[in-house]
Amino acid sequence: MHSLQVAANNLLSSGGTNSSARGRIASGISALVICGFIAYLFAQHNMVFPYHDDWGYATLSYVGEQTGFTGRNFALTQLLAFLCGEYVNWSGRFVAFFVQISIFKLGIEYVRLAQVGIILSTVFLAIKLSPQKRLFHPLTIVPIVYFLSLPQYSVAGGLYWFSASVAYVWGISLFLCAAYLIQRRKAFDLTSTLLLTFAAAFHEQMSFAVVAFVVSYTLLRQFPKFDAARVFRDLKLTSPVFLIAIITIFAPGNFNRKSISAYPSNSLTDTLSINAKALTHWIFVHPEGRILLAILAASFVFLFVLLLRCSARKSKPIAVTLSMLTLLGICCAISLSLFFAATLFAYGALLFLLRRKFEFDAIVLSTYIAAVASLALLLIAPGVAGRSLLTFFFLMMIPVTFIFSQLFCVGSRPVVYAVILAVLPFAASNAESIYTGYKANFEVNSVNHAKLIAASHEINHEKSPRSSVTLLKLRKPRYAEKMPYEKPQIEKWMKKYYTLPDDFVFLWREQP
Numbered sequence: 001m002h003s004l005q006v007a008a009n010n011l012l013s014s015g016g017t018n019s020s021a022r023g024r025i026a027s028g029i030s031a032l033v034i035c036g037f038i039a040y041l042f043a044q045h046n047m048v049f050p051y052h053d054d055w056g057y058a059t060l061s062y063v064g065e066q067t068g069f070t071g072r073n074f075a076l077t078q079l080l081a082f083l084c085g086e087y088v089n090w091s092g093r094f095v096a097f098f099v100q101i102s103i104f105k106l107g108i109e110y111v112r113l114a115q116v117g118i119i120l121s122t123v124f125l126a127i128k129l130s131p132q133k134r135l136f137h138p139l140t141i142v143p144i145v146y147f148l149s150l151p152q153y154s155v156a157g158g159l160y161w162f163s164a165s166v167a168y169v170w171g172i173s174l175f176l177c178a179a180y181l182i183q184r185r186k187a188f189d190l191t192s193t194l195l196l197t198f199a200a201a202f203h204e205q206m207s208f209a210v211v212a213f214v215v216s217y218t219l220l221r222q223f224p225k226f227d228a229a230r231v232f233r234d235l236k237l238t239s240p241v242f243l244i245a246i247i248t249i250f251a252p253g254n255f256n257r258k259s260i261s262a263y264p265s266n267s268l269t270d271t272l273s274i275n276a277k278a279l280t281h282w283i284f285v286h287p288e289g290r291i292l293l294a295i296l297a298a299s300f301v302f303l304f305v306l307l308l309r310c311s312a313r314k315s316k317p318i319a320v321t322l323s324m325l326t327l328l329g330i331c332c333a334i335s336l337s338l339f340f341a342a343t344l345f346a347y348g349a350l351l352f353l354l355r356r357k358f359e360f361d362a363i364v365l366s367t368y369i370a371a372v373a374s375l376a377l378l379l380i381a382p383g384v385a386g387r388s389l390l391t392f393f394f395l396m397m398i399p400v401t402f403i404f405s406q407l408f409c410v411g412s413r414p415v416v417y418a419v420i421l422a423v424l425p426f427a428a429s430n431a432e433s434i435y436t437g438y439k440a441n442f443e444v445n446s447v448n449h450a451k452l453i454a455a456s457h458e459i460n461h462e463k464s465p466r467s468s469v470t471l472l473k474l475r476k477p478r479y480a481e482k483m484p485y486e487k488p489q490i491e492k493w494m495k496k497y498y499t500l501p502d503d504f505v506f507l508w509r510e511q512p
Helices: 002-045 053-058 076-088 094-107 108-126 138-149 150-160 162-168 168-186 188-201 203-219 227-239 239-249 254-259 267-284 287-309 315-334 337-358 362-381 386-408 413-461 488-497
Strands: 468-474 505-509
Touching: 002 108, 002 138, 002 413, 053 094, 053 162, 053 168, 076 094, 076 254, 094 108, 094 150, 094 162, 094 168, 108 138, 108 162, 108 168, 108 386, 138 287, 138 386, 138 413, 150 162, 150 287, 150 386, 150 413, 162 168, 162 315, 162 386, 168 188, 168 203, 168 362, 168 386, 188 203, 188 239, 203 227, 203 362, 203 386, 203 505, 227 239, 267 287, 267 337, 267 362, 267 386, 287 315, 287 386, 287 413, 315 337, 337 362, 362 386, 413 468
Parallel strands: 468 505
Antiparallel strands: none
16 A cells, blocks of 8 residues: 555655646747747847938927937937927827937837837736736747737738837836736726826827727726716826827817828718728728738637636526627628627627636727727728737737636646647738848948948038938838838938938939
């Protein structure tokens, strides 16, 4: 009997050792994946240069212009005066541009470094907000694959154009930091309120999204019992969020810009319809969005699977599933835009039904509502550009990662692995295509930058009479926002950036 006991103990010990070894191997592989992803981000951003109005903002010359300094040697008072003019005449994104201009003053290398940090923090917080929570785990690859799947139409024209990226994306890391604190403490506090307030000031879409998050979380945490005093206390604590959202959305500059913008129609109803079709096209139809759409669709299907698995009696979840699928089928037969709206509603409804079973403190559902709210504001915009979906895409990383992680935790690991492995080659190919596009322009951008630095040195330090410089056009204009030879106004900003005279001439030529 004693020998059998010893044998059993040895067997259990051996099983535990094997499990521990597998855990170490998995942690090691995930660490390698994270290191590879970090290396990729640095390599990718090393090939991103200033484009379009980056030059104008860096020199306080866009829309309004501050004078009395050379290059980027402006004082804080001049920066604040410029931002005041921006707020009054162009947009309410004064916090985003304060951050952007301040970092640009240090140098483009610091802008690249900051964006790498923003992206990494978003990926890591997506894991921290999921049931898994451990960074060194196989599921860390989910938000990484999600990021690599971002459509080229939003990345090339937005994420890798800093003036757009700072406004649309950089505030999201503050948003998610706040969400993580709220999830841990199960309540708003001063720190989370300050983070949400700063996040809301980055962009009008972020303002709308953050307000939607605060309101939805405040209400959802009351279920099943409503406590009016607690709601009032939460809204009072988070009142700065609402205030900064009002200041950002209703900036005088937004109305001035609206008056000179070309809307698709003079009718509000027609504008809503046209923009809804544009959103549907970007997300459901555009070929560059199919990889990300596959991930979003998989997470949607996983929600149905979770609904079926969490109920002891299968009849109710099956009835809910069939009802939703029938509704989606009817909507699809009527209109693709209506199908899109119904899908968004069904996704949120499933998260609502599952919130108590998996006890995620309504954070994931509130973040999803924030993501959808960021799209809602686009319905009344002059137009829907691919970059306009960046806020939605980045916020959707949270529910997608959560759903994959939750399904993994309840035992459907082979299914999760199968989906990830199926999407991974396409995501990697998408990212490689974008990387190759920027790499094709890297040499030209570097040469042009070196020539402009040299010309500036000759004129300002050697007192050279030089009056022109020959610059090369990009090989792949798709992987850059507008260039000076496409919009001559940019040359003025570039000359100020490099401290070149106003009458200095840029001679642009095609590559040999």
